[in-house]
Amino acid sequence: MIILGIESSCDETAAAVVKDGCCIRSTVVSSQVQVHHRYGGVVPELASRKHIEAIVPVVDEALAEARLQLADIEAIAVTRGPGLVGALLVGFSFAKSLAYALQIPWVGVNHLEGHIYSVFIEPDPPSFPYIALLVSGGHTSIYYVTDHTSAELMGQTRDDAAGEAFDKVAKMLDLGYPGGHIIDRLAADGDCKKIKFPRPYLDKSDFDFSFSGLKTAVLRYITNHPRAFKKQIPDIVAGFQEAVLDVLSYKAIRAAAETGCDRIALVGGVAANSRLREKLTTDAGLKGISVHIPSLPLCGDNAAMIAGVGYHYIKAGMQGEWGDDVFSRSK
Ligand code: KG4
Ligand code: ZN
DSSP: OEEEEEEOSSSEEEEEEEETTTEEEEEEEEEOHHHHGGGTSOOHHHHHHHHHHHHHHHHHHHHHHTTOOGGGOOEEEEEEESSOHHHHHHHHHHHHHHHHHHTOOEEEEEHHHHHHHGGGGSSSOOOSSEEEEEEOSSOEEEEEEEETTEEEEEEEBSSOOHHHHHHHHHHHTTOOSSOHHHHHHHHTTSOTTTSOOOOTTSSOSSSOBOOHHHHHHHHHHHHHSTTGGGGGHHHHHHHHHHHHHHHHHHHHHHHHHHHTOOEEEEESGGGGOHHHHHHHHHHHHTTTOEEEOOOGGGTSSOSHHHHHHHHHHHHTTOOOOTTOOOOSSOO
16 A cells, blocks of 8 residues: 655654555655754744645655655555644645545554654564654653554653753753754763763653753753853763763663563654664663664654554554544643
8 A cells, every 4th residue: 555644743844655554665854944943943833834835845756756646645644743733734734635635545643653663664673562762852752562553651751852852952052953963973072971960760660751950950060160161062962961861771671671572662853863872772782672773864753654654544444534633742
């Protein structure tokens, strides 16, 4: 089955053509980073307007890259939430209208299920059940995944998401937006042991996270060293990054041990972090746990992961209804 996936939950307009839930025929992502850069974060109203401009060319490009016509598409999968409502509505309304015009089935997909699924469009997917560590700009959660359409939430952040903490620390240090990949790069030249930051929630027996105190600790360090900090940026970001990654890695591995899973999927935008990829693979490997991580283009927001989940929903007989609406937060 050839599915057209559409994603517009935040600041990326994306479309992809995927065959049978796993074979990517094309994937196109139009990023709005340049638009939001100067504001240091995503401006929802601007995001919606940019999605409106981009949606038709992005879908056209995905079809052209797949060497297909609209008539070849058998179903449409589209992100329904969570995300920015105005942004989601652009992709969602477009997908519904296109499905209506083509008289083909369509289904709304949870963006987080999309990220969790992203390891299945790669060569070495985990078998069920597995633990998913989902780390993105809006979410930091651990799931126990038993099949393509069910994942049990074991724990999540109580305040900032990991990606949000990276972005906010980058903003404090005036490094640019989005901050994750900038910190990733700078931290490689720093010494993570020079400045010790707290490991939030490391001792707790649950699977929740909290990164806002860590962010405040970085701010306190900057305030207490108003002149010196500028020369210490690589060490500051390396120390901060290691604190975040220690907690993420520790909790994901403990979740695997507690559920008896020997597989972890690392997914979401922060899964692009080079140190996290290396650290989790090494730490988990020492316990006999394999780690499955998507290639870099499938870590960030994309529509191939949405088409992938959509395939399993449609195969299971689930379809969208015309009255369905988008949602901003996970229920
Ligand atoms: O999954 P995603 O593309 O969008 C959401 O659904 O939120 O994740 C975006 C987040 C941003 O916070 C960005 O700074 C972070 O992923 N990110 C990274 C890296 N690349 C992107 N964080 C750390 N290291 C990276 N290399
Ligand atoms: Zn995402």
